[in-house]
Every structure is written in C-alpha cells, then in structure tokens.
Amino acid sequence: SQQGEEDPQALSIQEGENATMNCSYKTSINNLQWYRQNSGRGLVHLILIRSNEREKHSGRLRVTLDTSKKSSSLLITASRAADTASYFCATDTTNAGKSTFGDGTTLTVKP
Amino acid sequence: GAVVSQHPSWVICKSGTSVKIECRSLDFQATTMFWYRQFPKQSLMLMATSNEGSKATYEQGVEKDKFLINHASLTLSTLTVTSAHPEDSSFYICSAKDSYEQYFGPGTRLTVT
Numbered sequence: 001s002q003q004g005e006e007d008p009q010a011l012s013i014q015e016g017e018n019a020t021m022n023c024s025y026k027t028s029i030n031n032l033q034w035y036r037q038n039s040g041r042g043l044v045h046l047i048l049i050r051s052n053e054r055e056k057h058s059g060r061l062r063v064t065l066d067t068s069k070k071s072s073s074l075l076i077t078a079s080r081a082a083d084t085a086s087y088f089c090a091t092d093t094t095n096a097g098k099s100t101f102g103d104g105t106t107l108t109v110k111p
Numbered sequence: 112g113a114v115v116s117q118h119p120s121w122v123i124c125k126s127g128t129s130v131k132i133e134c135r136s137l138d139f140q141a142t143t144m145f146w147y148r149q150f151p152k153q154s155l156m157l158m159a160t161s162n163e164g165s166k167a168t169y170e171q172g173v174e175k176d177k178f179l180i181n182h183a184s185l186t187l188s189t190l191t192v193t194s195a196h197p198e199d200s201s202f203y204i205c206s207a208k209d210s211y212e213q214y215f216g217p218g219t220r221l222t223v224t
Contacts, residue, residue: 033213042204042217088154097208098145101155
C-alpha cells in the first residue's frame with residue numbers, strides 16, 4: 001500500500017486564496033518531498049524537508065513536517081491559476097532515493 | 112540542478128511487441144535508479160530498483176520477466192516492456208539520486224494498441 005495518504009483528494013479555490021494540502025505517512029522517514037505534476041506531464045520537484053526539520057519555505061510555498069504525527073502539509077499562498085496541478089508527497093525511508101508516493105491532491109485554482 | 116532524461120517521451124506500439132525505454136542521468140553518476148508507473152489519475156507506483164552491475168529489485172506484484180531492467184552503466188538504465196498489452200499502457204517515470212536529492216525524468220507515455 002502507499003506510504004502516504006493525502007488530504008484532500010481534490011481542492012478548488014479562487015485565485016488569490018491560500019491552498020493547504022496534507023500528507024500523512026506510516027513509517028519513520030529520512031525525508032519527505034513535495035512534487036507538482038501538471039496533467040500528462042512529468043514531476044516538478046518543489047521542496048525537500050528532512051526528518052530533523054520542521055518547516056521550510058520556498059517562495060509562495062511553505063512546508064511543515066510533524067514527525068510525531070507522521071504528517072506534513074504544503075501551503076501555497078496567494079494562489080494563481082498556473083498553480084492548477086496535482087500535488088504529491090513522497091517519503092524516503094532509506095535515504096537512498098527510493099520514494100513512496102501519496103495519492104495526491106488535485107488543486108484547481110479558478111481565475 | 113542535476114538532470115535525468117528519458118527516451119522516448121512517448122511511444123505507441125502494437126500488442127505483443129516489446130518496447131525499450133531509456134533513462135539517463137546527464138551530469139551525475141547513479142548507481143541506483145528507480146522505475147515508476149503511473150496510470151491515469153493515479154499516483155506513482157514504484158516498480159523496481161535498478162542497480163548498476165547487478166539485478167534489479169522488483170516490487171511485489173511486478174513481473175520481472177515482463178519488465179526487463181538493465182543498468183549497464185552509471186548513467187543509463189533501460190526498462191523493456193516485453194510482449195506489451197493494452198493494460199501496460201501507462202506513464203513510466205524513472206528517477207536517480209545524486210549525493211543530495213532525487214531527480215525525476217520527464218516520463219515516457221506508452222500506449223499499446
């Protein structure tokens with residue numbers, strides 16, 4: 001079964017609003033990564049957060065990690081129509097690059 | 112950052128034929144590469160771990176005789192889908208890790224008619 005579960009499965013918001021996606025996982029991890037995937041395209045790496053980190057920022061993105069709850073969240077602030085995509089979390093339990101993906105959240109940002 | 116390429120980006124083949132997909136790390140060496148498969152509107156599922164100079168390690172439920180993996184060099188891994196069937200139609204993505212992080216290829220869309 002997938003290591004990660006994402007919530008919500010689908011999210012629809014208006015441009016300018018913030019979008020929050022959550023990821024829960026089952027076993028201890030070395031790091032957790034968030035990716036974006038536009039329909040029919042490859043993955044775009046967004047942020048990597050290590051198990052000893054609690055929060056990271058990159059532009060309009062903010063990722064938190066709570067290892068005690070085995071969960072992570074991705075916040076996109078001031079969303080744009082171009083943010084419309086599927087977002088996946090992926091956990092690496094071995095630090096060898098073998099990632100297990102969550103089910104993904106489909107984000108739709110309406111202009 | 113590092114780049115991982117895949118070739119071809121898309122391929123259409125007839126049922127019963129075999130298709131080879133290449134995954135290359137362009138500016139770093141990767142002793143280990145990973146192959147994923149993604150069906151429409153689903154997540155990525157790890158198929159196998161490709162190890163340079165040794166046999167690949169397959170995930171449970173993935174047929175090693177159907178999905179042949181060859182990691183002949185530190186920059187190239189190939190996935191061959193043998194005797195392809197329409198249910199093998201999918202998006203195949205490889206990844207490789209350098210010293211710092213994992214990089215994904217752009218994916219190969221396989222359509223079996």
